Every structure is written in C-alpha cells, then in structure tokens.
Amino acid sequence: MSFKQLTPQQLANQIARQKKKIEKDKRRKQYEDIQIQGTNNSSIVSKRSVEMLYTTKLNPEMGEWFQYFVKNPKRRSPAINRGYWIRMESIKQLILRIIQKTDPNEDICIVNLGCGFDPLPFQLLSEFKITNSKILDRLTFVDIDYPDLVENKLKMISESDEILSVIGGINSNARKDLGIVLSSKNYNLVGCNLRDSKLFNEQLSTINANATTNIFIAEVSLAYMKPEHANPVIANASKYHNSHFIILEQLLPAGLQHPFAVKMMYHFDHLRSSLGCVQDYPLIKDQVKRFGEYYSVVEANDLLYNWRNLTSDNLKNKVSEIESFDEWEEFIVFCQHYVIVHATNNTINGMVYEESEKKEEGKIQIESESTLEVSFQTAATFERKFPASCYLNGKVFVHGGSGKTRESSMISFDVDFPNIKPEDFTDGVKIGIHEMTGDVPSPRMCHTFTSINDREALLIGGRGRPGQEFADVYKFNASDNSWQKIGELEAPVSRHSTTVLNEDEVLIFGKKGFVRYNHKTNKSFGVKQSGENSINYESCAFYFNGSSGFIVGGMISNSVPEVNDRILKFQFVEDDLIKVEEVVQHAEVSRIGSSCALVNKEILVIVGGVNSTKILGRENCIMAYNLKEKSFKSIPIDEMLIGFNLIEKDGKILCLGGGGVCYSFGSYYNGVVCISTTNM
Template sequence: MPPTKDQIAANNRRKIEKHRRKLAYHDLQVQGTNNSSIMSKRSVEAIYNPVLDPKQKEWIKYFVPKLKRRSPAINRGYWIRMESIKEMVLKIKEKYAASGLPVRVVNLGCGFDTLPFQLLANGPERLEFYDFDYPELVKRKLSVIESSDEILEVIGKSDELSSKHTELGIELATKYYKLVGCDLKDTLRYQKQLELLLKGDKGAPTLFIAEVSLAYMKPQDANPVIEISSKLRNSHFLVLEQIMPSGPKHFFAEKMLHHFNHLRSPLQCVETYSTKDKQRCRFKQYFPQVEINDLFECWREIIHPERKKLVDKVEVFDEWEEFIVFCQHYVVIHATNSNNLFFRDKNVTNVETSYSEKVSVVHRGCEDLELKFPAACEVNHQDILIHGGMWQTRIDELLHIETDTFNKRLVALSEKRPSPRMCHTLTNAENGCFVVCGGRGRPGLVFDDVWIYECSSNSWTSLGSLPVPMYRHSAVCISPGVVLVFGEGQFVKISIENNAVFLLEAIGSVPSLQSCAFVYEASCGTGYIVGGMSDKTEPRINCEVYRFQITENTVTVELVVQATQLARIGCVGMLQNDTLVIAGGAGSQLHSQTTTVMAVDTRLWKIDNVCIDEKTWEKGPVFIGSAVAGNVIVGGGAVCYSFGSAYNSAFEVRFH
C-alpha cells in the first residue's frame, strides 16, 4: 500500500530535521577545533614571548588560564602560523601608511584569537578590527572580554548598539574593535553585516583573514564569502589553509585528513584545492593579484635572520624534517584587487624530468618497527642489525632482522653497553665487529663515545672518544676493521685493530654538514657526500655533491655538481657501480611519489627520478629519520604536527 500524503510529509520533515541536526553537529565540531588551536597558541605565547617580545603582554592567557606546554615541533609550527599572519597584517598597514586611512582587519572565524588586542596595545593608530565567528562562540569570547580589564582598556569604550546592530549579530562595538556573530554559510547576512560595518570606506583598505576557517566549509559555501569580500575597494584576502602537494597518500596528508575526520570536522576544501596552482586559480576568479607561499617559504622569506636566532634560543629544537614537511602542507595566500604585493617573484627553474629504469623500490614488511633515527647496518650480507633510536623514548636495544621473513628479534643485552640514543651510527666493520659512535640523548645532550660490538661473544667494548661530540653524522667502512666517520666538518678514522680513534687531514672544500647522505665504494676508493644542512638556525639545505677519496691519513674532497633535486636534510644514500641512489629527507619542495627517490649516474652526472609504484606508495614510505642497511631503508618516522605519528617500515631499493 503506497504511503499517504501525511506519511510522505512526516517522512520529509524527519529528513529535514535530521539534516539540520547534522549541520548543527558539524558546526559544533568545527567550533571545537578552536579549543585545541588556542591551547597550542597559548603554549607559544608563554614560551616564545619572553624571548622574542619580552615587553609584549600575554593576551591568550585570559582565554586559556591553564597552560599546557606543547612539543617543540608543535610550538614552532604554531609560531610560524601566527607570525606569518601578523607580519602580513603589518606589511599591509605599512603599505597604506601615506594614505592616512585606517586598515580594517576582518577576521573570519576568529575563534579566541587575540591578534587585535596585541596590535591595539602597541598603538591603535590606523587599525580597526572586526572579529567574526559562530554566534555561540562569539558570546563565549564576549564573556571573557567583559571580564578582563586589560582587554577592555585596549579596545576602548563600548558604543551603544542600535537595534539594527543587534539584529545583525553585532555583540560588541568600540571605535577600534567589533565582535560579530555570523555563520558564514549565511552569505546574505554576511553581506549585510559588511555593508553596515564598513560603509563609507573612502578607499580604506580592508584585510580579510581566514586562518583555517574557510577550510572547514564546502567550496560552494566558502567561495561566495571570498567573492563578496572581493567587491570592496583595496580588498586584501589573507588565507592560511592546508594543501596536499604530494597527494592524499603522502604520509603527512594521510595523518592530517584522518585527524580532522576523526574530530568530525573534515577539511572540505583541501581535496578540491590541493595544490598552490589550484588555490591560485581559485582566488584568481575574484582577485586580479594572487601570491602564495607555503609556511616554509614564509619562514625563509619574511622572518628576519636575527629573529630566527632568537627563535633558536626559545627551546632546544631538533625536528627540522618534521617542521619542514608540516610547513609544506600549509599555504599563506594573499589575494588583492590593489597593486600591493609583498613576496618576491620566484625564478622557478624547470628541471628536465626523466625516469630511471635501473632502480625500483619495493616494500618488504616490518610494519611494527616504530623507530625514528635508529642506526642500522647489514650483517652477513643479508640480515640487518638495528641499534637504538626513538620510540616513545630513546632506547638502547639491539634488534636483529632476518631479511627473508623480515621478522625481528631482540638481541640479549649485556650489562656494559652504549646508553640509549638516536641520530647515531652503527657500522659493520667487516671483521666480525660493529661500531657505534656518537648520537644524542635528549636534545642538546650530544655524545662522543665509540663502542665496538662483537657478534660472536655478544659483548660491547668501549673504544675511546671522537674528537668532538657528534650527532646526525655519518659513517662507512673503508676496509676490514676500519671505519670512516664524517661530522662537524671533520673526517675521523676508527681502527679496531689499533684500538685507535684519530682525526684525518682533509684537503679541499670540506663542508660542515649534518644529516647528509654519505656513501663509499671500497673497490674504487671513492665516496660521495650529498644533501644535509648547515647553519642549524636557518637551516641552509645543501644542494652540492662532493666526492671524496682516501689515502692512508688524508681525505681529499672536491665539489662535483650542484643539483636542487638532491638538496635535502636527512636523506640516505647507496652506491652500486656508477649509480648513486638518494632517498627521502626534507627539501625546499615536498617530495612526492616521483621525487622521493633519485638515481644519479656518477659518470655523466645525469639525475633521474625514480617512480615509486602505486602499491608501494600506498604503504606509506616515511624516509625521514631512516637508516640504510645494504639496499634496505629501514626505520624512520615523523610526528605529523598535532595529527599523530607516521612510521616507516622496510623498503628495498633494487638495482636492475
């Protein structure tokens, strides 16, 4: 029997109500992201301000009374977010200084952001702030403002609100600050609010800020907000938003998408506008001028070197790869209908791309190996030894992995052994012994000790010290019982037979690098140094490839080629005949399915991309903090901002 009209109507009402509840729930979840974000910003305020801006008052503390300190990587990530936005606001203000007109800053999805109070406290001249967010969240912000004498003092005396102001959701109005409740999906209401608040502009510049707020809206809801905002004269639209330059299967992108989906506040725009080019096309629909930089480019271009030195003093920091990869998934977009742009034009050199047929990458297993920055080497030209590394804490375990099954077992520990560490080296000395040297404990605690592990007796012996403490250094075996260490711009020779550690004389251009790839071919007595970083406060990523050759107590080093494709921190390398393979690390551009691994012909210095097949790429190679054992890249991983950790398993590089 077909349903009656009343039954159909009742069913439709239930569907409408269900949809309404779903939308309301989504809005609440999006508002909830403000809580996590503002707590992280409070951590930055408490830790960074005393060093970078000691005279600056703390404003976020009024919204987050209880401080919860975040990790160094999260702190620096939030700091570069906040600093990039603030610097752009100040640059736009400076551009219009001669006009004498105020700059109206409209923060769309302001949350508990306190930038207005911070800048007004420095002097309110030529700045007006308009904070927009969901009505419920705005009421919470108003309650905090009204209970803080210091905030009330900087925003100035409240104006009496007219009935029209109240009807349009304006909760607070002073000469310099307005607080407005608005669901931005209601574009008609948003337009009316702008017309009321920004009338009679006389060409005054208006800066719209959307710091990860439009990202939670579907493009069909977010783009009309951009379009309406573009209608004003001298309109500037400043967006901080996520992108996925290497696609949704990149390990960071996977963690990021999962995080927001798990919070029931999925990113709605990132798949449609996943790259800089797509974002540029998006904003070009509404603004004639668009410039886009990822946060790592912001770090390099708009943060002054002296300020970077101060940032380095805030807390000990050794998470460069994680920071860079995070930064490359966030862009700052500046779109305007004025002629005022701020970033320098980039001369992008198109590197001719060719693909290697000599090298491939396959997944081998070991998914439960969750270790960052371990040391590893091949044993018996087949199996793998792994020492130390970072799990939940630094460990001192020695693992044996059988490469036919990739099962791992813990080697029984002797009482006398190296302390827990990471960023160290383990080298097969090819005489039944293995050499562990250097590394670090907690950030700032660097080791100089040298240890010998004898496989047959399962025993450790201490063998003196390196000339200086080293971590993120490199080591190779150059002959049975002899290991060459490279770090801090020095070459050190370890002789097990002579029970000696001594510094070698270096001739030529010797770079002082950390986290570089270091490979050696004993049959021809030649090795290569690739990638790495110098100047740890910047950092400067090395794009030069050096060749070194060894005589008895001398190392001769020469620069052989410069290649931007090989400029990467924390890469690993392997050398077979004339083919040099460089894998992973973090560079100026985010690595992808076709650029994570590169193959270099060392006769012609021809550099080819290695395309990782789809099946292997979906296994999530995380070639950061990894180690090489023979032709196997093992271990490694990264904390993906506040989204969780991703770990590498084991991948074999095959030479054809």
C-alpha cells in the same frame, strides 16, 4: 506518481519523511558546526605554548593574551611549537606589510573570519601602542565566528580588565540586534555563520563604513567549508574598497597518497571536521586560480617559503636559541602542506611578497621511471625513527631510535641478502629483541652503528633529547650481545655518518668535517680538505667504498637551515688530506636526511629525506643518478622515507625503520623497503 495521485495517507507519510529528513540534515549541520568550533580548542592551546616560549622572548611588546582563553596551558613539542609560530608569524608579517603600504590618512579594518579565541587584535593593539601609537586611530578590528562561540569569547573578554583596557572599554551602542555583541573604539566582536552572506555584509557595512583599506583573514576557517559555501565569502570580501584577503589552508602537494596527507585527512575526518576545500584546491596553483576569480592580484606560497623568505636569518637564529630543535624533516614536510595566499584588488601597490631569485637548474636530464624493482613490507614491531643499523654475520641489527620514547634496545633480522624477501621482516618472523650485557648505551637516536668485522660494530654518538648530544663510543659483540664502552670523541656528534677505513679506524663525517677515529687507541684527529671550501654537513647522504666516496645534500647551517644542493665526490690523497670536488648541482639533491648507495660503479641511488625546495613524493622520493650519463631517473614509491637507515649489500638496498610526527595529526612509521639494483 504526482502529488495529485497520492492518497491522503501517502501524502501525509511523504510529508513526514521530508520533514524528518530536513530535521536530520539540520541536526547533522549543527553537529558539524560544533565539531568545527571544537578545532579551536586544540589550536589555542598550541598557540598559548608558542606565546609562552616564543612571543615573550621575540616580541614581548605583543603581550600575553592567550592566557585569558587557555586555563590549562601545555608545552607542545618543538616541532608543533615551530609550526604554529611560522603560521602565526606569516599572517602577522603580511598584515604589517599591507599596513605599511597604506596611506597614513587611510582607515584600516582588519576582519578575522572564524576567529575562534584567537587574540590577534589584542596582540597587534598592544604592539602598536608601544611601537606606533599613531596608527591606533586608524585601526578597527572585527572578530567574526559562530554566535555560540562568540558568546563564550565575550564572557572571557568581559572578565579580563587587561583586555578591556587594551580595546578601550566597551561602547554601549553595540548593534546586538545584528549580532554585534561587543563594540569599542578599535574592536568589535560579531556572531555570524559565514554562510549567511546577507547578515555578514550588513554587519560589516555597519562597522567599517569609513574604512578605505580592508584586510580579511581566514586562518584555517574556510577550510572546513565546501567551496560552494567558502567562495561566496571570498567573493563578498573582494567587493570592499582596497580589499586584501589572507588565507591559510592545507595543501596536497604530493597527492592524497603521501603519508603526511593520509594522516592529515584522517585526523580531520576522525574529528568530524573534514577539510572541505583541500581536494578542490590541492596545489598552490589551484589556490591562485581560485582567488583569481575574485581578485586581480594573487600571491601564494607554502609555509616553507615563508620560513625561508618572510623571516630574516637573524630572526630564525633567535628562534633556534629558544628551544633545542632538530626535527627538520617533520617541520619541512608540515610547511609544504600549508599555503598562505594573499589576494588584493589593489593593482598599483598591492603585492607584499618580494620576488626571490630562482636558481638555474642547468641542463641536467631527468628521465622517467627507472626499471629498478622496489618492494615494501610493514613490520609492525619496527616503529622506530632515526635508529642505527649494521650487518653482522647474516643478521641485520637495529639499535635505539625513537618510537613512543627513545630506545636503548636492539632488534635483529636474519637476512640472506642475495635472496632477500620483504616477508622476512613481518611481525614475528625472524625478529629478536636482544637481552644485552655490559656497558649498555643509554637510549638515543641519530647515532651510527658500523660493523668493523663479521661480529663487532661501533656505536658512535647520537642524541637524547634535542640538544643533548653524545660523544661516547661503544663496541658491540654479536657473539654474546655484549657492550663495552671504549672511549669518547673530542666533541659530541649527532646526525653524522660513519664508515670503516681499515681494521683499526673509522671515518666520521658531520658538523666537524672529516674525523679519523682509531677504536683501538681511542685517538682521533681531523682530516684536512682541498679542492673545496671546508665542508661540514649534518644529515647528508654519505657513501664510501674504501678509497673514494660521495656526499649528497646535508645541512650547512641547522638554524636556517642552509642546505647543500650538490653531489660531492671525495677521496684521500694523504692520510690527513681529502680532496673534494663537485659532481653536479641540482635542486633534486637539496635534501636533508637522505641516504645513498653506489651500484654498478656508476649509479648513485639517492633515497628519501626531505627536499628544501620542493615536496618529495612518488616521483622523486628515490632518484638514481647516472654519474656517466649525468642524468636522473625516478624510482616510484609511495613512501615518506625520513629517519631511516640504509644498508646496501649484494645488489640490494635495504631501508630500515624511520617515520615522523605529522604535525599534530599523529605519527607515521615506515615499513621495510627493499630496492633491487641487480637489473641496472
């Protein structure tokens, strides 16, 4: 029916409905914009935490500027602190590298798109004033964000004599009619909805008319916009002379089903500030193609690459001295889900990343999916990461670990390994939290719990808070759930491995290398190594069958970290001498926090952890390496297996506990994973 065929009343009703829809859409858009602005509040609190702990020690010349925008500072967790530090440091380093490549006579305009309350201009002005004052005459900063947010930022700046001093006061000739609410020699504050490209271009041409180098920054600001709104901003920026664009956005390197991605997407959806670009550009190559539409030179790397290559090992060592940290699995997975893109139309001298050497993988065959059976079941009461477990007289015992806090309690499961079923681990089925007596160990994680006979097990080491490691050794008796402290090691251990040697001794492997410990005499001594330079890895996968064993991955240095990318075989040649030899070197085994088991004497099943070179997802979270055929097979599973324990018995591999904090998006916990190896 056409409008001409409508009665006057029908036409009036339709116009009213259309008007109502327009008003509803307008209110929804305003609400979405407000929610996006709200993400700024959490971000600056985290950045203030970094400033208090890291910036004051590593770059005191940058000053403390977040304090003027964060009235109630909070100290974030080490993993969040380090995550925000690397994203802030990455952007800073790219800006400095671009500036270093400019002609000394060129004027530079740095535009922060969706700036929020970020004080990046004040930090750099403060630093340049001390380190390179000549550059100040060449610099202009432009902060752009929603007009309402900019008005709040203007008020905070106006109330700070320190900020007014570093920007050189306020000029009275600011074009407030264009939304330029503050203008000074080096700094401009501008209110603009970035969807308004006409106003955006008019504002920028008014401010940076003389700039010969233009640097645009979008630190998770365009990420909330759909590509049809975000990409015109990139297109506009690319038209400026010697234009550089630096963007930080989220990635989906292992797809939407990866637990970190699930938590990340839910977090932003829950805040009503959904990510608008990540599903269109889920991979680094997609971002390269995106920016290639507007810029002739595009470089892109995830934050893990930036951590490894954009910052020196010396700087990383200094970072490690600021606060104790060992949440490498959580940090690495976070870094793998964020990309930094640098794009420029300067084809002569525009690239800022240095090409790093890539290792040759060799001719190691990687086959498709294996025929292993994998089953999975969530155990609701089993929310613990980095616990310790063992098998005693028909029960699996799980001690300690960290949930909402570090635990000292014990959980047990009745397990018939030959007939194991995932439902054996559901909430309320065959699960007991034990009342324990005797010398109950203090709450801890990253320790080992090793059965030495049918009813007794040794608990060794671990840590409380990061940096608080233990050297104590306890004996647990499953007959009466009693504990006895039996001694101390010569040095504390954490993230180590323990296996039985004989009825009196266990073998401990970790950052002190191989150590034999006699639990009856409380004596220990180091074991010498031959065939390899002395190895001492933390967080490696470790397997021992009584005469020989395997080591997969692990950290050589936990401040960088340097990660072992080999499978090593070891065996005793004397009581105090172990021979170590390389089995294979491959990127697939460059892992931290994985576990392994040998089945059918020739299949080494490598489970979980994180890879220091690539994301572990469905295809490669679990790999089976055939020692005879020298080939890998994939065992597909949609899990993030970190912080778990592995028990292998009767052709079954049981993965218990584990999980991690997904940056600031919330915690994820594994269920129970059972891998059947009987058909290999």
